Amino acid sequence: MTMGTKGSTTATTAMPAQGHLAPRTFGRVGVLYGGRSSERDVSIRSGAAVLRALREAGVDAHEFDPAMHTLAELEAARFDRVFCILHGRYGEDGAIQGVLETLRVPYTGSGIRASAVAMDKPTTKEIWTAAGLPTPAWLQLARDDDVGAAFARCGAAEFAPGLVVKPAREGSSFGAGKVGAGDRPAFEAALREAWKYDAQALIEERIIGRELTCALLGEGADTTALPLVEICAPDANYDYQNKYFGDRTEYRCPAPLDPALAQRIQDLCVRAYRAIGARGWGRIDVMLRDEADGAKPYLLELNTAPGMTDHSLVPMAARAAGIDFPDLVLRILAGARLELGA
Known part of the structure; x- marks a missing residue:
C-alpha cells in the first residue's frame, strides 16, 4: 500500500x-x-x-x-x-x-x-x-494488500468527506465508485469493482x-x-x-x-x-x-x-x-x- x-x-x-x-x-x-x-x-x-x-x-x-x-x-x-x-x-x-x-x-x-x-x-x-x-490525498492498494489497514488509514481527517475508489489504470469512469466515510462494506465492494479492471486500486480523497x-x-x-x-x-x-x-x-x-x-x-x-x-x-x-x-x-x-x-x-x-x-x-x-x- x-x-x-x-x-x-x-x-x-x-x-x-x-x-x-x-x-x-x-x-x-x-x-x-x-x-x-x-x-x-x-x-x-x-x-x-x-x-x-x-x-x-x-x-x-x-x-x-x-x-x-x-x-x-x-x-x-x-x-x-x-x-x-x-x-x-x-x-x-x-x-x-x-x-x-x-x-x-x-x-x-x-x-x-x-x-x-x-x-x-x-x-x-x-x-x-x-x-x-x-492533487487529492490518496492510497494505492493491490489485491493482496491489507484491506483493513487501508480502511483504517482512510479514517484520517484528510479523507473525512468520503472516498473515490477507481482502478489505477482505467478511463471513462469504468470501475469507479464513491464511498461514504466510515462505510466499510461499501469500501470493500468498491475495491472489488475496481479490481475487476486492474490489479491495483486508487483510493482517493473525495473533493x-x-x-x-x-x-x-x-x-x-x-x-x-x-x-x-x-x-x-x-x-x-x-x-x-x-x-x-x-x-x-x-x-x-x-x-x-x-x-x-x-x-x-x-x-x-x-x-x-x-x-x-x-x-x-x-x-x-x-x-x-x-x-x-x-x-x-x-x-x-x-x-x-x-x-x-x-x-x-x-x-x-x-x-x-x-x-x-x-x-x-x-x-x-x-x-x-x-x-x-x-
Missing part, C-alpha cells in the same frame, strides 16, 4: 497554439480507433468523427482498428502518419506508441513514457506532488466542489490551455452514462469563474501537463473546493487521448476558443511525430 499527500501551486503562462499544415501535405493518414480496451465503444465514436472531419478537409484518411487487423497489416498499410484516437488500454498507455515508434510511423499525442505515466494514476499523482502541484476540465494543445513552452469547461452532472455523478449517452449533464464553457481564478487553474494545468511530458493534446480533470483561504483547485488525472464524440469536452473548449472541429483535428494531426531517434 502506498500513499500520497497534497501539494501547492504556482502559476505559469500558456503560450499560443502552433499552426498546422495544408491537408494535402499529410500524405496517407491512418485513423487508429476501436481497439480492445473497455473504452472501445467510445473510441469507435471518436474515430468516426475524426475520420469524417479529415476526409471532409481533403485528407487522404483511412480507418484502422487494431482489434480487427494485425500489426503486420498496420505496417503494410504504409501510413505516412496516424491520428491515434484509441482510448484506454493498448492505445493510451504507451503500447501502440511503442509499435508506431518501431514501425517509424509518426503519430499524434504523447509518446511512450508520457502515455504510460498518464495512464497510471498513482504515478501521475506522485509526479505532480513532487512538482508541488495539488466536494465544482467539477472542471482543462483541454490543452501543443507541448513544452508552446502548450496552450483552452477555456475551462464546468461539468454539472445529475447528483454530481459524472459517470459513463452521463459522460457519453445521457442529456441531463450541463456543460458551461467558458466556465463561469473569476478571470484571475480561471487563469490560475489554466496555468496550473499547463504545469501539470508539462510535468508529465505530454504533447500534442490532452485534458486534465480538476475539482475546485471552497476553503478557508479561498477556492482551491485539485488535479485529478490527465487524459492523453481524450474523447472526440458529440459529448466530448475538448471540441467544446476548442469551439469556445474559436477553433472548429475540422481545424482542431488538423492541428492535432499536424503535430504527429516520432519521439525516439527523431
Whole structure:
C-alpha cells in the first residue's frame, strides 16, 4: 500500500497554439480507433468523427482498428502518419506508441513514457506532488494488500468527506465508485469493482466542489490551455452514462469563474501537463473546493487521448476558443511525430 499527500501551486503562462499544415501535405493518414480496451465503444465514436472531419478537409484518411487487423497489416498499410484516437488500454498507455515508434510511423499525442505515466494514476499523482502541484490525498492498494489497514488509514481527517475508489489504470469512469466515510462494506465492494479492471486500486480523497476540465494543445513552452469547461452532472455523478449517452449533464464553457481564478487553474494545468511530458493534446480533470483561504483547485488525472464524440469536452473548449472541429483535428494531426531517434 502506498500513499500520497497534497501539494501547492504556482502559476505559469500558456503560450499560443502552433499552426498546422495544408491537408494535402499529410500524405496517407491512418485513423487508429476501436481497439480492445473497455473504452472501445467510445473510441469507435471518436474515430468516426475524426475520420469524417479529415476526409471532409481533403485528407487522404483511412480507418484502422487494431482489434480487427494485425500489426503486420498496420505496417503494410504504409501510413505516412496516424491520428491515434484509441482510448484506454493498448492505445493510451504507451503500447501502440511503442509499435508506431518501431514501425517509424509518426503519430499524434504523447509518446511512450508520457502515455504510460498518464495512464497510471498513482504515478501521475506522485509526479505532480513532487512538482508541488495539488492533487487529492490518496492510497494505492493491490489485491493482496491489507484491506483493513487501508480502511483504517482512510479514517484520517484528510479523507473525512468520503472516498473515490477507481482502478489505477482505467478511463471513462469504468470501475469507479464513491464511498461514504466510515462505510466499510461499501469500501470493500468498491475495491472489488475496481479490481475487476486492474490489479491495483486508487483510493482517493473525495473533493466536494465544482467539477472542471482543462483541454490543452501543443507541448513544452508552446502548450496552450483552452477555456475551462464546468461539468454539472445529475447528483454530481459524472459517470459513463452521463459522460457519453445521457442529456441531463450541463456543460458551461467558458466556465463561469473569476478571470484571475480561471487563469490560475489554466496555468496550473499547463504545469501539470508539462510535468508529465505530454504533447500534442490532452485534458486534465480538476475539482475546485471552497476553503478557508479561498477556492482551491485539485488535479485529478490527465487524459492523453481524450474523447472526440458529440459529448466530448475538448471540441467544446476548442469551439469556445474559436477553433472548429475540422481545424482542431488538423492541428492535432499536424503535430504527429516520432519521439525516439527523431
